Amino acid sequence: MADNKRYPQAEIGNKTFTQAAVVIIGAGISGMCTAINLLNNNIHNFVILEKSGGFGGTWRDNKYPGCCCDIYAHLYSYSFEQNPDWTRLYAGQEEILKYLHGVAEKYKLARYIRFNSSVEETRWDDAARKWNTAVTVAGAKDSEFGEQYTITSDFLVSAVGQLNFPQNPSIPGLDDFKGKMMHSARWDWSYDLKGKRIAVIGNGATAAQIVPEIAPEASHLTIYQRTPNWVAPRLDIPVWKPVRAMFKYLPPVRWRFRATIMDFREVTYSAVTNQESTMANFIRNESLKMMKRQLPNQPELWEKVTPDYPVGCKRILLSDNYFPTLARKNVTLETGHIERITEKGIVVDSVETEYDLIVLATGFRTVEFMHPIKVYGTNGRSLSDIWSKTQGARALYGVTVESLPNFGMLYGPNTNLGHNSIILMIEAQARYIYAMISAVLRARQQGQSLAITPKPSRVEGFNAEMQEVLKSTSFAHPNCSSWYKTEEGLITNNWSGTVVDYQKLLSKLDWNDFDLAGYGSTNLGAKTTHLGRVREESMVGYKTLGVAVSVLAVAGGIAMKAPHLLPRWK
Known part of the structure; x- marks a missing residue:
C-alpha cells in the first residue's frame, strides 16, 4: 500500500x-x-x-477598467496578514x-x-x-x-x-464578429478605446464596474441587459492618512474596525432569508431612491432597471456611478433579446447595430x-x-x-x-x-x-x-x-x-x-x-447592531445629498 x-x-x-x-x-x-x-x-x-x-x-x-472588490478592503484580507494601509474602503484590483x-x-x-x-x-x-x-x-x-x-x-x-x-455567451454568430472582442477576464489594455463604438454584453457586477470607466472614452456605448439588478450605494471614500497611521501603530483600533464591518456584513444576510426584514427593505428602498435621484424624470428607464425579484436572489451590485452613466447621451441600455452576432455587430429585433468592440461581461x-x-x-x-x-x-x-x-x-x-x-x-x-x-x-x-x-x-x-x-x-x-x-x-x-x-x-x-x-x-x-476558529466578530449582538446600521444609512444619505460637507481625505 x-x-x-x-x-x-x-x-x-x-x-x-x-x-x-x-x-x-x-x-x-x-x-x-x-x-x-x-x-x-x-x-x-x-x-x-x-x-x-x-x-x-x-x-x-481580472484587470479590466474599474475592477475592484465589493467587500471592504479591511475585511477582504487574511486575518493573520491584515493590511493597515489600504488607501480606500473598497480596494481596486x-x-x-x-x-x-x-x-x-x-x-x-x-x-x-x-x-x-x-x-x-x-x-x-x-x-x-x-x-x-x-x-x-x-x-x-x-x-x-x-x-x-x-x-x-x-x-x-x-x-x-x-x-x-470565463463563460462566453451562447449567442449565434459569436465567432463571426470581425471587430475586437474580449471577455472581461481577459482584458486587452493595448486596445485603444478612444472614439470606439462599444457594446457590453451583460450588466452584472463586472459590467457595473466597467461601464462607468469606458463610457467617457467611447463614441457610443450600448449595454445589453438580460435582467436588471438591485444596485445599492457603494459610498466608497479614500482612507485618510492619519487613520491609516492609527491602524498601523494601534492594531487594536484596526481589529475593532474589522470586527465592526464584519458585524455589519453579517447582519445583511437577513435580507436573503426574509424579504420583509428591516435589512431587505432598507436595501430595496435605498436602491430605488438612488435610481430615481440619479435618473430623474425617466420612468421608462426606471422600469427597465427595476428588478421583479427579491433582494439577494442575484448578486447585489454596489455602485455610485452606474445609474449616472446610463443617463449619458452616448450610452444606450438595450433590453431586447440578442438574435445573433454578425461580422459587423449585433442584431436585435432584426436591426443590426455596428460596433468596433464587443465586451463580454458574462461571468464564469x-x-x-x-x-x-x-x-x-x-x-x-x-x-x-x-x-x-x-x-x-x-x-x-x-x-x-x-x-x-x-x-x-x-x-x-x-x-x-x-x-x-x-x-x-x-x-x-x-x-x-x-x-x-x-x-x-x-x-x-x-x-x-x-x-x-x-x-x-x-x-x-x-x-x-x-x-x-x-x-x-x-x-x-x-x-x-x-x-x-x-x-x-x-x-x-x-x-x-x-x-x-x-x-x-x-x-x-x-x-x-x-x-x-x-x-x-x-x-x-x-x-x-x-480546530478552533479565529473569532473576528465583535461581542455586540446583531440586534444592537441595528442602531449602527441606521447611523450608517443617515451618514450615507448625507454623503450622497451633500458631499461637499465631507472632508476631502487623501
Whole structure:
C-alpha cells in the first residue's frame, strides 16, 4: 500500500521533482492560504501548481477598467496578514494584487510554486493511496525541459476557485464578429478605446464596474441587459492618512474596525432569508431612491432597471456611478433579446447595430467546479459522474467529496457568499484541510498510508439539510437566474447561513464523518479533532447592531445629498 521509506520532511528538489506530500492546484487567495497554513505547521514537502505566470488568481486574471472588490478592503484580507494601509474602503484590483504579492513574498511562497503549469487530469491510485496529477508546462522556456509530467502526492488540494474559467455567451454568430472582442477576464489594455463604438454584453457586477470607466472614452456605448439588478450605494471614500497611521501603530483600533464591518456584513444576510426584514427593505428602498435621484424624470428607464425579484436572489451590485452613466447621451441600455452576432455587430429585433468592440461581461462557468480538470477517484470514478448522480456539485461542508480520498477543496460547492468576505470562509477551510493532511502525513512518517474519504451518507445528509434551508432564501426565487444555481434551479454555489455559522461548523473535524482506511484509522475512529476558529466578530449582538446600521444609512444619505460637507481625505 505504501513504500517502506520514512517520509522526508523537506522541500521538493530536483530528484524529487515528481513526488510531493501535498499538491495544491492554484496560487490565488485559497492556494496561498493553504500553503501558509502548511508552512506555519512546519510542512514543506508541497508544491503549488499554477496555470498562469504569477500569484493572485482571480485578481491577476481580472484587470479590466474599474475592477475592484465589493467587500471592504479591511475585511477582504487574511486575518493573520491584515493590511493597515489600504488607501480606500473598497480596494481596486491593482492594490489587492499588490497586497497578495506582498504576502507571497513574506512567506517565500515562490520557492514552492510552479508557474505556467496547467493541470489536465488527476487520478487516485487505489493501490498506492496516492494522487497522480498530470501537468502540462505552458511556459516556452520551461517546456524545453519537458512539456508534460506526472506528480504523485499523498494529498490533493483544489484551490482553483469558482471565478476561474470565463463563460462566453451562447449567442449565434459569436465567432463571426470581425471587430475586437474580449471577455472581461481577459482584458486587452493595448486596445485603444478612444472614439470606439462599444457594446457590453451583460450588466452584472463586472459590467457595473466597467461601464462607468469606458463610457467617457467611447463614441457610443450600448449595454445589453438580460435582467436588471438591485444596485445599492457603494459610498466608497479614500482612507485618510492619519487613520491609516492609527491602524498601523494601534492594531487594536484596526481589529475593532474589522470586527465592526464584519458585524455589519453579517447582519445583511437577513435580507436573503426574509424579504420583509428591516435589512431587505432598507436595501430595496435605498436602491430605488438612488435610481430615481440619479435618473430623474425617466420612468421608462426606471422600469427597465427595476428588478421583479427579491433582494439577494442575484448578486447585489454596489455602485455610485452606474445609474449616472446610463443617463449619458452616448450610452444606450438595450433590453431586447440578442438574435445573433454578425461580422459587423449585433442584431436585435432584426436591426443590426455596428460596433468596433464587443465586451463580454458574462461571468464564469461557476457551477462546473474544477473545470476543465478531469478528476478520477476510487475505482476510476470521475468527478463528473459523481456529481451527475446528484444533478449538481456537492461536497461535505463544501470541502470533501465522496469517492475522492485525501482530497480537499477551498471555495467549493455551497461556500460562496453574497454578503461577506470569502476569505473568512477560506481560512476556516484551510484549517480543516490541514487537519486531514496532518493525519495522512503522520501515517507517511511511519512508512504507512491513510485514506480519508467522506461517507456518502454523511454527504447526502448534510446537503439535504442545507438545500432545505436554501429553498426558503431569495437565492431560490424563480424570477431570476444567477450563477448561484444550475439551470434546473439547484443552488450549488452559495452557503446557507452566515460566516460565523460556517466557521463554527468547521471549528472541529468529526472523524466519524469519514471512511478511514490504513494507519491510524482505528485510533481516529469516532474521535473529534477540535480546530478552533479565529473569532473576528465583535461581542455586540446583531440586534444592537441595528442602531449602527441606521447611523450608517443617515451618514450615507448625507454623503450622497451633500458631499461637499465631507472632508476631502487623501
